[in-house]
Amino acid sequence: MPCTPSGRTPIFTATLFHGSLGLLLPAPAVKPLLGISLKVLSALAFTMMSAGLKLVSDRYPTGELVFFRSFCALIPLLAWLGWQGDLINSVRTRNLRGHILRGIIGSTGMFAGFMALSYLPLHDAIAIGYAAPLITVALAALILKEVVRAYRWTAVLIGLVGVLIMLSPHLTTSAKQGFGSGPALGAAFAVLGAFCSAGATIQVRRLIREEKTGAVVLYFSLLSAALGLATIVLGWNWPTATDLALLVLIGILGGIGQILMTQSYRFADTSIIAPFEYTTMIWALVLGWFLFGDLPTPTVTLGGVIVAAAGLFVLWRERQLGLERAKEVETTSQRPAGG
Secondary structure, X not given: OOOOOOOOOOOOOOOXXXXXXXXXXXXXXXXXXXXXXXXXXXXXXXXXHHHHHHHHOOOOOHHHHHHHHHHHHHHHHHHHHHHHOOHHHHHOOOOHHHXXXXXHHHHHHHHHHHHHHHHOOHHHHHHHHOHHHHHHHHHHHHOOOOOOOHHHXXXXXXXXXXXXXXXHHHHHHHHHHOOOXXXXXXXXXXXXXXXXXXXXXXXXXHXXXXXXXXXXXXXXXXXXXXXXXXXXXXXXXXOOHHHHHHHHHHHHHHHHHHHHHHHHOOOOOHHHHHHHHHHHHHHHHHHHXXXXXXXXXXXXXXXXXXXXXXXXXXXXXXXXXXXXXXXXXXXXXXXXXXO
């Protein structure tokens, strides 16, 4: 949904591990602390989902993981839509082709993100995914013809430098061991996932003009589950009872994380909520150390800080532009007719 994981029309882009489900929501700023709390909890749910995926990624093919992640996410999603009384409306669509395109892009990002998790430490894969919002800015200018001025282009370039810094240890390793080595492949998949997450966000911005939020989420989940199921012909591994429970939990966590993120934007402006997306790095550090004994290198930490700072600057700039536009509208509306 994307990402949109700003007080602006589109929501700040979420990481690729969210399945790129992008959402655009009318968000009355009435309970900012509640909104922030829900956003932080959603970040925890998504990071726990990613950690669970990493635990089983070496035992099951990626397509099987995508299926369980997407199909089991329907459990809390359908329950939530039913409780909201919006289930029927969520099935209706006037742009099935647009949903299919968005589903293909988002599912490709999900496949790439899960592959990255199988090769990289949890915190590395998530940190590289932070490039998605910056890539979204560039794609919005190129595809949607949105006006992006020097400040945001500068932030994008600085953020991409941060990505290169994060990639440098993996590229150095690949130069020694060959570009088919695990770290190099993982880094490449993480970057591909970030591009797909950004592309999915752009497509969601198009869809949301005429489609309901529930339809965007539901059709993406159904299509990604179908694409994951199609890989059964390539060979799946029958999960043990323990792994099956974990795979179901992974999907449920993804669905709950999506609902929490959706609700967070109902209680505060996006520009307030979106920066808390970066709490995923805190959760990733804790879970990565506790479950896998991994700690980020200084190089990855430096790159991640640069990317996060660039993303926060983009959010701040969007907030400033929104205030300026609101002021212009207010001034225009107060101008005497014929003046």
